[in-house]
Amino acid sequence: xxxxxxxxxxxxxxxxxxxxxxxxxxxxxxxxxxxxxxxxxxxxxxxxxxxxxxxxxxxxxxxxxxxxxxxxxxxxxxxxxxxxxxxxxxxxxxxxxxxxxxxxxxxxxxxxxxxxxxxxxxxxxxxxxxxxxxxxxxxxxxxxxxxxxxxxxxxxxxxxxxxxxxxxxxxxxxxxxxxxxxxxxxxxxxxxxxxxxxxxxxxxxxxxxxxxxxxxxxxxxxxxxxxxxxxxxxxxxxxxxxxxxxxxxxxxxxxxxxxxxxxxxxxxxxxxxxxxxxxxxxxxxxxxxxxxxxxxxxxxxxxxxxxxxxxxxxxxxxxxxxxxxxxxxxxxxxxxxxxxxxxxxxx
Numbered sequence: 001x002x003x004x005x006x007x008x009x010x011x012x013x014x015x016x017x018x019x020x021x022x023x024x025x026x027x028x029x030x031x032x033x034x035x036x037x038x039x040x041x042x043x044x045x046x047x048x049x050x051x052x053x054x055x056x057x058x059x060x061x062x063x064x065x066x067x068x069x070x071x072x073x074x075x076x077x078x079x080x081x082x083x084x085x086x087x088x089x090x091x092x093x094x095x096x097x098x099x100x101x102x103x104x105x106x107x108x109x110x111x112x113x114x115x116x117x118x119x120x121x122x123x124x125x126x127x128x129x130x131x132x133x134x135x136x137x138x139x140x141x142x143x144x145x146x147x148x149x150x151x152x153x154x155x156x157x158x159x160x161x162x163x164x165x166x167x168x169x170x171x172x173x174x175x176x177x178x179x180x181x182x183x184x185x186x187x188x189x190x191x192x193x194x195x196x197x198x199x200x201x202x203x204x205x206x207x208x209x210x211x212x213x214x215x216x217x218x219x220x221x222x223x224x225x226x227x228x229x230x231x232x233x234x235x236x237x238x239x240x241x242x243x244x245x246x247x248x249x250x251x252x253x254x255x256x257x258x259x260x261x262x263x264x265x266x267x268x269x270x271x272x273x274x275x276x277x278x279x280x281x282x283x284x285x286x287x288x289x290x291x292x293x294x295x296x297x298x299x300x301x302x303x304x305x306x307x308x309x310x311x312x313x314x315x316x317x318x319x320x321x322x323x324x325x326x327x328x329x330x331x332x333x334x335x336x337x338x339x340x341x342x343x344x345x346x347x
Contacts, residue, residue: 007056020111038063045075058085069099165275171235174301180220206241210234265309266301299333309345316343
């Protein structure tokens, strides 16, 4: 139901409005609110912010309609005003339009024409509301969806290639907050969420600084992907920076429990599949990377201890000239037939 504010000092107009639009009022298409001058109109707008359209006379006591027009954007920037006045000379019409009037209806009022004008004005207001809602939803979407997905959505081939994928050479890191599950059993849920978001924010800043992107948050873990030139070096630099930030973070005390933020990190580099993974029927997709190289990175994180950054011997060979490593030896990883030789990144 559209809410319309009629501003006019003539009581006859209120009677005529209720009479001519009685069917739409009865069917709850229109809801009319009335004021007798600009001051009363502003009070009504403050009391009822859901008003969509203002129908206003020009010549009124205390505050005229042209002055009211200048106040409307501050009172409600979305609503639109239609001037309904016998002062229909070109000067008044031009002044009204220049001050933001959407349209102008001359007195004596042709109510069929007024009805059409109201419908046209309401359509414009609805489109404005839809646009503002889309902006809000887009801003919310940006909080949940990686920037790479949003950039991909602007491509012409977006819909045609929703389920397509590509093979890329990239580096994946998995970062897990150590001991967080244990502390979460003794801490209120809202406190847990606040703490984990704070720690995630520290990690994300270091990942973004090395032009990596966050693939997903998984409970108390983060998955990030690095593509492009020197993707392995940038991933290791990000991991070292995250570990340093966690080491510098102060311990958090909850009652008799103390939590010192620490992370375990797994890094692997190689060929992987990048694209939208999911169901077109469900209309639920996840823009991510998959493949053996990704799975291995997660397995490496699972064997890493607190403050350890674990890589394979292949990653070690690629990065040994740029970073310092300690050899740990062979370990058995889930779903791997042969033991995997691993190294720890020192600096």
